[in-house]
Amino acid sequence: MNEPITLMLIDDDEDDIKLFVESAKEVDADIKCITAKDGLNGLEYLKNELNPLPDYIFLDLRMPKISGHKCIEEIKKIKRLSNIPVFVYTTSTDKDDIKSLEEKGAVMFISKPTDPGEIYYLLSSIVGEKWG
Amino acid sequence: MVSARCKMLVKSELDKLDVGYKNIDLGEIQLTNELSLVHREALNAAFKESGLEILETKKSILIESIKNVIIKMIHYSEELPSENYSSIISKKLNHNYTYLANVFSESENLTIEHFIISHKIEKVKELLLYNELNITEISYKMHYSSVAHLSNQFKKVTGKTPTYFKNKTHRRKYLENVN
Numbered sequence: 001m002n003e004p005i006t007l008m009l010i011d012d013d014e015d016d017i018k019l020f021v022e023s024a025k026e027v028d029a030d031i032k033c034i035t036a037k038d039g040l041n042g043l044e045y046l047k048n049e050l051n052p053l054p055d056y057i058f059l060d061l062r063m064p065k066i067s068g069h070k071c072i073e074e075i076k077k078i079k080r081l082s083n084i085p086v087f088v089y090t091t092s093t094d095k096d097d098i099k100s101l102e103e104k105g106a107v108m109f110i111s112k113p114t115d116p117g118e119i120y121y122l123l124s125s126i127v128g129e130k131w132g
Numbered sequence: 133m134v135s136a137r138c139k140m141l142v143k144s145e146l147d148k149l150d151v152g153y154k155n156i157d158l159g160e161i162q163l164t165n166e167l168s169l170v171h172r173e174a175l176n177a178a179f180k181e182s183g184l185e186i187l188e189t190k191k192s193i194l195i196e197s198i199k200n201v202i203i204k205m206i207h208y209s210e211e212l213p214s215e216n217y218s219s220i221i222s223k224k225l226n227h228n229y230t231y232l233a234n235v236f237s238e239s240e241n242l243t244i245e246h247f248i249i250s251h252k253i254e255k256v257k258e259l260l261l262y263n264e265l266n267i268t269e270i271s272y273k274m275h276y277s278s279v280a281h282l283s284n285q286f287k288k289v290t291g292k293t294p295t296y297f298k299n300k301t302h303r304r305k306y307l308e309n310v311n
Contacts, residue, residue: 005277026288028281098230108218109230111237118243124285125245128277129216 004030005127008054010042010071011035011089012063016112020058020089023119027127039066043074046081054084056126058110061090061097069101076105085131107131138184145178159200195239197225198232199247206251212275217248253289256282260298267294 005028009020014037021033034054036042042059043066045051057075061068068088075081085107090097098109108131113119139156146153151171152164167175176186187193201224205213213220218229221244225232236244252274259270271282286294 026284028278028284030278030280093230093234098228102228107216111230111234113237113243118237118246120288121243121246121249124281124288125217125248127281128275130214131216 004028004032005056006032006034006052006054007056007058007123007127008034008036008042008045009058009060009089010039010063010068011058011060012038013060016060019116019119020123023116023123026120027124031127038063039068039071041065043071046075047078049080053081056131057084057086058089059086059106061088061092061101069104072101072104072106087126138182141182142179142184145175148178149174151175158204159196191235191239194225194227194232195236198236198244201225202244202248202251206248206255212273217244249285250289253286256286256294257290257297260294263298270294 007020007024009017011017011020017035017037021035024031024033034045036045042057046053046057059068059071063071066074068090072086072088075084075086082105086105088097088101088106088109089112090110091112093111101109108126110122113122135158139158142161143153143156146156146161149171151167154162154164156162172186179185187196198221201221202217205217205220218233221232222229233244236247240247256270256274259265259273260267265273267282268279271279274282276282276285283294286292286297290297
């Protein structure tokens with residue numbers, strides 16, 4: 001069986017981070033979660049070659065310092081990061097956002113569920129599939 | 133109309149009313165001629181008794197199509213596709229996945245992912261009852277990242293562990309009742 005999976009969430013909302021991590025642990029207690037409180041913090045982690053890379057990146061859009069849009073552009077510019085599937089994880093349902101982020105390389109645009117219980121089903125479906 | 137049993141039922145009702153058709157597939161019937169009002173009402177009444185209905189709006193047809201793509205992918209394919217589910221659903225229905233996911237969750241009050249998981253677990257139940265594969269082999273076949281991933285999901289959906297389910301034979305659900 002495969003190595004334990006590592007998920008990275010870049011999101012400035014502490015409640016969303018907590019729900020995400022709890023849901024990931026419910027999917028499989030061995031899943032590792034890396035969290036970053038904004039785009040700048042997330043990029044600093046990812047650019048440091050000493051840090052282990054995540055298998056999947058979940059990226060909020062509306063964040064201080066560096067937006068999700070800028071963040072995905074930066075991730076896709078760096079060769080060692082460019083193949084990591086990036087899921088946009090946001091409350092936005094703006095069609096222009098969806099189109100622009102898919103063009104920038106996001107594999108999937110996920111609307112944050114209104115029912116927190118659905119986060120489990122999202123993560124549990126994504127893990128194990130082939131993306132990118 | 134999500135199972136072979138439903139297809140047979142639809143065929144039987146069409147034959148009874150002598151309504152011509154070219155093809156009957158999951159969720160879709162191609163009729164030879166346009167349905168008369170009398171036949172439409174008679175079919176609707178017959179289908180209603182069996183928990184089926186004729187869909188009228190584009191949105192309800194789209195949602196039924198999403199469900200049928202998922203059901204075919206999980207229950208009627210020898211192997212799960214290597215491509216991820218969002219690409220498959222999006223390509224088959226020729227719509228952006230985010231649009232489909234939003235339409236589905238607004239109408240059904242659950243996400244596409246929730247629907248997929250419910251059907252995957254139903255398939256896992258079938259594989260457990262066949263007793264040909266062990267749990268590790270089932271988790272690999274059904275694209276789980278680990279046995280724990282499968283076991284946790286199974287327990288989340290059914291309230292029981294796969295081992296408990298296997299040892300106590302349980303009745304499986306009809307596919308149209310899985311959600």
